[in-house]
Amino acid sequence: MTTQPVLDATGVAKNYGAVAALRNASLSVLPGEVHALMGANGAGKSTLVKILTGAVRPSAGDILIRGKPLDVRSPAQARRAGLVPVYQEPALIPDLDIVSNLRLTRTPVEPFRNWVRELGVPDLDLDDLARDVPLAILRVLDLARALAVQPDVLLLDEMTAALPANLAERVLDVVRRQAAAGRSVIFISHRFVEISALCDRATVLRDGETVGVVDIEPGVEEKIVELMLGARVDRSRPVSASQVAARQPGEKPRLSVRNLSIGTKLNDVSFDLSNGEVAGVVALEGQGQDELFGALAGSIRPAGGTIEVDGRAVRFGHPADAIQAGIAYVPGDRAEALLMQRSVRENIALPFSARLRNWGPIGSQRERGAVSKAIERLQIDTRAQGEVQRLSGGNQQKVTIARWVAADARTILCFDPTRGIDVGTKQEIYKLLRELAGQGKSILFYTSELEEVRRVCDRAIVIFSGRVVDILPVEIADEAALTRASYGLPRGAAADVGILADAAQKGAGAP
Numbered sequence: 001m002t003t004q005p006v007l008d009a010t011g012v013a014k015n016y017g018a019v020a021a022l023r024n025a026s027l028s029v030l031p032g033e034v035h036a037l038m039g040a041n042g043a044g045k046s047t048l049v050k051i052l053t054g055a056v057r058p059s060a061g062d063i064l065i066r067g068k069p070l071d072v073r074s075p076a077q078a079r080r081a082g083l084v085p086v087y088q089e090p091a092l093i094p095d096l097d098i099v100s101n102l103r104l105t106r107t108p109v110e111p112f113r114n115w116v117r118e119l120g121v122p123d124l125d126l127d128d129l130a131r132d133v134p135l136a137i138l139r140v141l142d143l144a145r146a147l148a149v150q151p152d153v154l155l156l157d158e159m160t161a162a163l164p165a166n167l168a169e170r171v172l173d174v175v176r177r178q179a180a181a182g183r184s185v186i187f188i189s190h191r192f193v194e195i196s197a198l199c200d201r202a203t204v205l206r207d208g209e210t211v212g213v214v215d216i217e218p219g220v221e222e223k224i225v226e227l228m229l230g231a232r233v234d235r236s237r238p239v240s241a242s243q244v245a246a247r248q249p250g251e252k253p254r255l256s257v258r259n260l261s262i263g264t265k266l267n268d269v270s271f272d273l274s275n276g277e278v279a280g281v282v283a284l285e286g287q288g289q290d291e292l293f294g295a296l297a298g299s300i301r302p303a304g305g306t307i308e309v310d311g312r313a314v315r316f317g318h319p320a321d322a323i324q325a326g327i328a329y330v331p332g333d334r335a336e337a338l339l340m341q342r343s344v345r346e347n348i349a350l351p352f353s354a355r356l357r358n359w360g361p362i363g364s365q366r367e368r369g370a371v372s373k374a375i376e377r378l379q380i381d382t383r384a385q386g387e388v389q390r391l392s393g394g395n396q397q398k399v400t401i402a403r404w405v406a407a408d409a410r411t412i413l414c415f416d417p418t419r420g421i422d423v424g425t426k427q428e429i430y431k432l433l434r435e436l437a438g439q440g441k442s443i444l445f446y447t448s449e450l451e452e453v454r455r456v457c458d459r460a461i462v463i464f465s466g467r468v469v470d471i472l473p474v475e476i477a478d479e480a481a482l483t484r485a486s487y488g489l490p491r492g493a494a495a496d497v498g499i500l501a502d503a504a505q506k507g508a509g510a511p
């Protein structure tokens, strides 16, 4: 006897004017299954999730829930049918406190609180405004809110993308337990390690169409990449990090940070960043990395310490000061970085306009050329380029990176730049960062995906509890070493205590 799918969608299509976000998508999910939904940026994954959960009306298609047709007209209706999403962007209303946000969606408070604790956030204050909560924690709150109503099918759209290793692990554990209890989870992620550790099957979308359904077993990754990228296969050549060219005698570091302190968040942080270097910053959630990047980008004023650029002390009172010193910032939260109602081109050209005020006009032909080159280089899907808010999440992320590539900044601060980027484009971004370093630019690169350190960086600066606890050369910066260091353990220490050993092993990619 075959088991009846809990959800069975066929022939789903969605047009936005001339843009076909989905053309012919199907998805069938069994009870107790963790089912991956995969596809390159812009393939239509988020659109399908929004249709299944009543946020977007499809142009065509049939949806069966436990064998019965359902015309999903609203989020409330989807919820009654047992389908509950966590969307790619935080869903809490920023100007409301958390408890009011819960009331709005009639979420039971106690189960929510229990899930928040379970997910690794022990000290949440429900009276905090959502806007004051860091992005990673907001994602956890969105998940807790969904779990609190006990969904039959939980739809997670890049739930782990903004999460550091410790929180991501908790999410994976919770998903496993949902499945063990007979509930189903649809799991969107660009991280193969998670897919192979968690999922039973994967449905692959390409250009709005389901192009395959595969069982997750060893070696299936290649097949999935082929299905995802189709003719676009730019075989994922690993990019190996090269060492920084030796500093010329007398050459000052591009950026020199000494004894930087910010309240209780950052303490006595010192490091140099050379010309032509990519330095990785590795940290678990909330260890001071946000504050470090904020200070270097001119949005947070440090309480103590110094920052030097090319040997000259600087004090940034405003992000424009950092930009003027040649420091560009790619924030992890793209909503913060982008003018959502403006076009792709305007968003990429933004730093040029900022320069206009300071240094006089810039030839618009040069500007147009630089913008076009950045669009091409980052393979930005420009079908909906009139307004950035209509791009898929991954393509929005690419716009933030393209902006600083086009502006030709000498130092780039990247905060989790590959969040939500598909495997093919990730390779392109790694190559690009190495090329920029080859041209003498310096890059500070925070990543929540530890394997990226080996692919891109020359060194890893590990921060724990607001302090730099280790600086590892790339040769020894494997995932286990980075995980150990980011828990504050000394180099070479045997990670033999319960969760740490476990975390280190999982960080190394073991299931």
Ligand SMILES: Nc1ncnc2c1ncn2[C@@H]1O[C@H](COP(=O)(O)OP(=O)(O)OP(=O)(O)O)[C@@H](O)[C@H]1O
Residues within 6 Å of the ligand: 016, 019, 020, 021, 022, 039, 040, 041, 042, 043, 044, 045, 046, 047, 048, 088, 381, 383, 384, 389, 390, 391, 392, 393, 394, 395, 420, 422
């Ligand atoms: N409101 C809209 N108006 C116009 N086009 C849209 C709109 N929303 C989505 N699209 C387009 O639909 C396509 C699919 O987008 P979708 O967000 O579903 O992709 P995705 O697979 O989730 O991508 P990613 O991995 O980048 O999140 C994209 O080309 C996008 O530009």
